Amino acid sequence: MGNDSDGVVREQVAYYRARAAEYDRVYSERDDLRTLLPVLDDLPVKGHVLELACGTGQWTGRLAARARSVTAVDAAPEALAIARERVPSPTVHFTCADLFAWRPARRYDTVFFAFWLSHVPPPRLPDFWRLVADSLAPAGHAVFIDNGPGESAGEDVLSGQAVPSVRRRLEDGSEYRVVKVFHEPRQLARDLASWGWQAHVQPVGANFIAGTASLPATPQGQGG
Numbered sequence: 001m002g003n004d005s006d007g008v009v010r011e012q013v014a015y016y017r018a019r020a021a022e023y024d025r026v027y028s029e030r031d032d033l034r035t036l037l038p039v040l041d042d043l044p045v046k047g048h049v050l051e052l053a054c055g056t057g058q059w060t061g062r063l064a065a066r067a068r069s070v071t072a073v074d075a076a077p078e079a080l081a082i083a084r085e086r087v088p089s090p091t092v093h094f095t096c097a098d099l100f101a102w103r104p105a106r107r108y109d110t111v112f113f114a115f116w117l118s119h120v121p122p123p124r125l126p127d128f129w130r131l132v133a134d135s136l137a138p139a140g141h142a143v144f145i146d147n148g149p150g151e152s153a154g155e156d157v158l159s160g161q162a163v164p165s166v167r168r169r170l171e172d173g174s175e176y177r178v179v180k181v182f183h184e185p186r187q188l189a190r191d192l193a194s195w196g197w198q199a200h201v202q203p204v205g206a207n208f209i210a211g212t213a214s215l216p217a218t219p220q221g222q223g224g
């Protein structure tokens with residue numbers, strides 16, 4: 001295995017494709033994930049919603065219950081097949097795409113991502129947040145939840161990688177590297193501010209973070 005960040009990004013898609021059938025177990029095994037539910041209820045999810053890296057659709061139905069429509073994107077067709085069965089709604093549309101290449105065809109009131117930001121290599125974060133900006137309607141919000149710094153203790157953190165990475169193992173014993181950045185809430189809010197966002201990022205218990213980010217309104221006649 002090389003030391004290249006592109007290689008890890010490809011490997012994490014392979015990992016989530018191979019893990020799709022095992023993925024939902026974490027939601028039945030980890031009670032603390034439920035602490036995120038009331039937090040999400042208080043975050044501004046509304047209108048037409050874009051969900052990035054929807055996976056098996058664990059959050060998609062909750063979004064759909066508050067949204068006019070949900071467009072949910074993920075690179076793993078195996079995960080999307082599970083999501084389609086879990087959320088068979090005429091207002092929910094699933095798309096298979098690589099988020100590092102995908103561009104939105106329209107703008108959305110809410111862009112939501114759960115447990116995805118931690119998988120974006122740090123050098124790709126400015127481009128990722130530009131994608132979020134290009135996906136948001138005026139006055140729209142990005143809403144996200146993820147692992148926080150407390151989670152690093154439970155991971156097999158790899159040294160000597162081009163980007164922060166951990167080793168994951170599937171039931172069949174196969175091993176994969178995935179990108180994993182345990183964002184510290186205050187630092188993430190500062191980074192987002194430096195890219196022009198008004199962001200609020202809070203810890204949720206010891207293991208999670210939740211945040212919102214929006215762009216200041218552009219005065220009429222400016223911008224572009």
Ligand SMILES: C[S@@+](CC[C@H](N)C(=O)[O-])C[C@H]1O[C@@H](n2cnc3c(N)ncnc32)[C@H](O)[C@@H]1O
Nearest residue numbers: 016053054055058074075076097098099114115
């Ligand atoms: C930790 S899972 C999160 C799934 C879901 N949001 C959740 O919270 O349960 C990360 C997801 O990112 C997807 N993914 C990984 N690399 C991707 C890429 N380059 N483009 C789109 N999706 C990707 C994986 O297929 C996986 O479903």
